[in-house]
Amino acid sequence: MKIKNKTAIVKALTLTVCLCNLFAVSAEVSPWEHEDQEIDSNAPLIVPGVTPITYFGTFERERETYGYNPRFLPNTVTFDNDNRPYMIVGLHGGAGENFCPYPQRAWVEDAYIQTLESEGGWVAYSISQIIKSVLPSWSGKLYSGVFLPDERIVFDSDGDAYFAVNPDTLSGTFLFHSSDGMQTWDHYKIGYGSVRLEFSEASNDRSGPPVIVTDNGDGIGITAPVKNPDGSLTVPPITWIISDPDYILSPSHSGLGNSTITLGDKVHIVATYTGVSQVAGGTDQYYFRYDKKTGAATGPKLLGTTLSCCEDGDGHNGPAITADSSGGLHVVLGSHQRPFKYTFSLDGGLSWSEPEPFNNNETVHETYVGLVADSSDTLHLVSRMVDSQDRYCLHYMRKKANESSWKDLGKLVVPHHRGYSVYYHKLTIDRQDRLYLAYFYYAHNLSETEKEQYRTKWPDEPDPDEVIYAHDPVVITSDDGGDSWSIAATRSFSQLEQGDIEEVKLAAYYSFDDAQNLHTDDSSNGSDLQLNQGSPASAAAGRVNGGVYFDGVDDLYDIKLSDTEPAIYPDGEFSVSTWVKPDAAVSDMALSRPASSTGGFSIVSSGSPASWRVTLYRDFNQLDSGAVLTAEKWTHIAYTFSPDGPAADGIYTGRGSIYIDGVLANTAVMRYQQGGYRFGLGGRADNSAFYTGAVDEFAVFATALTGSEVYSLASGETAPDRLWRIPLYGDINDDGAVDHHDLAILASTWLNYK
Numbered sequence: 001m002k003i004k005n006k007t008a009i010v011k012a013l014t015l016t017v018c019l020c021n022l023f024a025v026s027a028e029v030s031p032w033e034h035e036d037q038e039i040d041s042n043a044p045l046i047v048p049g050v051t052p053i054t055y056f057g058t059f060e061r062e063r064e065t066y067g068y069n070p071r072f073l074p075n076t077v078t079f080d081n082d083n084r085p086y087m088i089v090g091l092h093g094g095a096g097e098n099f100c101p102y103p104q105r106a107w108v109e110d111a112y113i114q115t116l117e118s119e120g121g122w123v124a125y126s127i128s129q130i131i132k133s134v135l136p137s138w139s140g141k142l143y144s145g146v147f148l149p150d151e152r153i154v155f156d157s158d159g160d161a162y163f164a165v166n167p168d169t170l171s172g173t174f175l176f177h178s179s180d181g182m183q184t185w186d187h188y189k190i191g192y193g194s195v196r197l198e199f200s201e202a203s204n205d206r207s208g209p210p211v212i213v214t215d216n217g218d219g220i221g222i223t224a225p226v227k228n229p230d231g232s233l234t235v236p237p238i239t240w241i242i243s244d245p246d247y248i249l250s251p252s253h254s255g256l257g258n259s260t261i262t263l264g265d266k267v268h269i270v271a272t273y274t275g276v277s278q279v280a281g282g283t284d285q286y287y288f289r290y291d292k293k294t295g296a297a298t299g300p301k302l303l304g305t306t307l308s309c310c311e312d313g314d315g316h317n318g319p320a321i322t323a324d325s326s327g328g329l330h331v332v333l334g335s336h337q338r339p340f341k342y343t344f345s346l347d348g349g350l351s352w353s354e355p356e357p358f359n360n361n362e363t364v365h366e367t368y369v370g371l372v373a374d375s376s377d378t379l380h381l382v383s384r385m386v387d388s389q390d391r392y393c394l395h396y397m398r399k400k401a402n403e404s405s406w407k408d409l410g411k412l413v414v415p416h417h418r419g420y421s422v423y424y425h426k427l428t429i430d431r432q433d434r435l436y437l438a439y440f441y442y443a444h445n446l447s448e449t450e451k452e453q454y455r456t457k458w459p460d461e462p463d464p465d466e467v468i469y470a471h472d473p474v475v476i477t478s479d480d481g482g483d484s485w486s487i488a489a490t491r492s493f494s495q496l497e498q499g500d501i502e503e504v505k506l507a508a509y510y511s512f513d514d515a516q517n518l519h520t521d522d523s524s525n526g527s528d529l530q531l532n533q534g535s536p537a538s539a540a541a542g543r544v545n546g547g548v549y550f551d552g553v554d555d556l557y558d559i560k561l562s563d564t565e566p567a568i569y570p571d572g573e574f575s576v577s578t579w580v581k582p583d584a585a586v587s588d589m590a591l592s593r594p595a596s597s598t599g600g601f602s603i604v605s606s607g608s609p610a611s612w613r614v615t616l617y618r619d620f621n622q623l624d625s626g627a628v629l630t631a632e633k634w635t636h637i638a639y640t641f642s643p644d645g646p647a648a649d650g651i652y653t654g655r656g657s658i659y660i661d662g663v664l665a666n667t668a669v670m671r672y673q674q675g676g677y678r679f680g681l682g683g684r685a686d687n688s689a690f691y692t693g694a695v696d697e698f699a700v701f702a703t704a705l706t707g708s709e710v711y712s713l714a715s716g717e718t719a720p721d722r723l724w725r726i727p728l729y730g731d732i733n734d735d736g737a738v739d740h741h742d743l744a745i746l747a748s749t750w751l752n753y754k
Contacts, residue, residue: 024183025133027123030114032073038489040067045707046476046485048396049410050663053476053487058417058443058450059457062474062487071490072114072122074473076152076256076426077436078199081159085430085493087114087438088127088151088163090144104253107141107168113153113182116493125182131167134187140169152426154199157206160227164195164212175212179231188235190223192216194252198260201429202375203323205262209233211292213260213269219243220271222260224292241288241297246275250318250334255368255383256426257320263327265292268349270303270321270331274313279305283317285333289349304355309337309365320369324377324401332381337365340383342399342406358397358406366395370427372435377401380482382412382427382437392421394439398482412437412476412485420444424470435478436488440470483715484708504709504723507700508568510681511719513546515539519557522721523699527568529557529681537682542696543579543634544716550682552583552692557681568700569600571674572652575640575701576603576614577713577720582693585610585629590689591637592681592698599675603637604689605629614639614658619651621670627660634696636661636714641672642704650674662714664707 043066044051055061062068075087090108112124131138143166144151153163161178173195175188193216200206209225221238228234249259249271261268267290277284283306288299308314316336323329329349333341341355358366365386372380378400385395394413399406415421423439430436446454446464454464461469475488486492506523514520518539519529537557540549550556580591587610593602597617606613610629615622623639636659643654656670681698683690697713699720705713709725712718 030122030124052411074475257371270319306335307338320371322373417443442470547696573704578698579696593684599673625665662711
């Protein structure tokens with residue numbers, strides 16, 4: 001392969017100086033803001049590989065299935081220094097239309113920067129008005145669409161805002177910059193064609209303006225703007241670190257992880273070579289380093305080669321780069337429906353590890369790298385992957401800092417359509433390590449039936465025989481490091497301030513980590529286990545650190561409850577969570593059961609084949625999990641009870657739910673009374689119906705856990721005494737939204753009080 005140059009080539013461009021604004025720009029109420037419910041209560045907890053979003057028809061997706069109607073128009077999310085969200089969207093439909101099309105490329109009348117005010121309302125800045133604030137005579141359209149590389153806004157450590165835009169009737173691409181909270185703007189011409197601004201992750205350098213890279217047909221170019229003492233910018237001319245049009249950046253429409261990572265004065269760059277590969281059928285991917293102080297560039301250095309389903313030198317095979325908190329560099333080498341590869345450098349890019357394939361099975365079809373790193377140095381990756389049923393799914397993988405290999409957690413979104421699909425997905429991360437994945441689903445090669453469905457659903461659009469648009473953008477988010485995700489509503493962008501986090505209240509908790517004090521209540525509520533009957537259990541290896549073993553003969557712990565201290569059987573709502581590892585899959589084992597049926601709960605095995613069952617007393621309401629017991633295998637059991645209202649004659653009526661390994665197994669209306677004579681663990685508290693096997697992390701909560709909280713316990717990522725909640729202030733009816741329904745309840749209460 002012939003490299004056309006290995007040193008920096010500087011094109012003769014005029015140094016760009018400030019072109020300042022003439023009037024201030026103000027935000028207006030967002031066209032997409034509304035007072036209706038944003039999502040139905042049946043919206044799923046998305047557990048990758050377990051409970052992904054599943055489309056029930058090609059055009060029956062998040063809006064049709066879950067009533068998704070966000071108060072914003074979803075797109076790639078970025079965050080300022082106060083962690084406020086920002087999304088740039090082109091006006092491809094009518095203002096306020098949430099079911100909008102999003103074409104690949106288009107000229108639009110306007111585009112908006114959406115953000116969330118501190119009071120909780122969405123506002124929007126018109127980009128046309130921002131342009132006119134510096135160029136009042138301008139009149140034209142804006143380039144927008146899923147193929148636009150930088151339809152997003154980024155921020156430096158001073159809080160200055162930056163975005164790139166390509167207006168028609170103006171020759172070139174412009175960088176817009178604001179240093180006063182987006183009231184006034186400067187603008188700078190930065191070249192022609194597509195550009196990319198480095199976006200913030202946990203560990204890249206934001207001390208100055210973002211570096212800007214381009215691949216407009218001349219090779220790979222870079223400029224590193226400098227902030228002047230007066231707050232304006234100086235934008236140096238483009239430095240062409242390789243003058244060869246066969247070098248391009250990663251695909252702009254999907255994945256779009258960072259192509260650059262800045263650490264101090266060094267900018268680390270990755271790119272694809274679309275010329276002849278060093279490997280037959282392959283696509284080579286390269287690394288460059290640029291010094292902002294000297295303007296010198298080094299490279300290209302070959303990182304590795306990946307394969308393609310379709311062609312040599314495939315532009316789909318684009319890499320993404322990120323950095324950890326120690327300055328380590330991490331690159332995922334993209335492929336086109338073939339396995340990705342991973343390589344890293346611990347010496348600032350001087351040397352790189354041998355690239356390792358994610359999967360040695362060449363039938364694994366991965367494409368489009370969406371990559372970010374969080375503050376704990378965990379790498380998060382979302383890509384498109386084709387399954388055995390020819391469904392093009394969104395897929396999530398993760399690599400923690402202490403792990404040697406990537407973990408495949410599984411599918412996030414599963415389409416109904418068989419055959420080619422794409423999501424135009426982009427993954428970002430906020431200042432609190434919450435993940436946000438934006439996507440627009442697009443299905444190609446529609447059947448005749450699907451075409452008729454398309455025409456019926458969008459009758460005013462071009463016929464699908466001519467052109468097909470992506471529609472109905474979505475954002476999903478994870479606040480637990482990728483273990484579980486949810487469809488994002490406004491509450492998903494709430495900020496965690498000091499005092500906002502509440503600990504989930506424990507009634508009792510037995511970790512069994514201290515082999516000499518297995519009986520100790522680790523919740524500090526004083527409900528220590530006793531030996532009123534039976535023999536003590538023995539210490540054993542647990543699911544999380546230490547555990548306890550019951551021999552099934554006479555091992556039993558219990559608590560002799562007084563009428564005034566029945567805390568282990570909470571009054572009203574409650575939950576139970578534990579790990580179990582039975583020696584045998586048999587019925588009639590009592591993991592926990594009171595000595596009498598005057599109140600409380602029990603967890604027993606029953607039926608043939610045996611499964612776990614929860615019984616509430618005093619009415620003997622039973623709820624079977626239906627999940628068959630497995631001998632000598634750790635299983636997580638959780639039960640939650642949420643009463644509908646106050647107790648009637650001491651009995652609560654409400655919803656009971658049983659979960660196995662974090663997944664809801666059964667739910668029903670049940671009746672519960674607090675109390676009971678003796679609490680038993682390892683058997684029935686009257687010294688009968690014993691349990692044989694190991695137990696760990698037995699906890700009783702004085703609240704009804706949510707599905708995501710149960711999953712965080714079952715995943716092993718959270719301990720019962722480290723479970724926290726973020727209260728949603730003003731959510732009076734507890735429907736997960738603060739809206740006019742809550743206001744009506746508040747007004748009624750106030751009027752009744754008056």
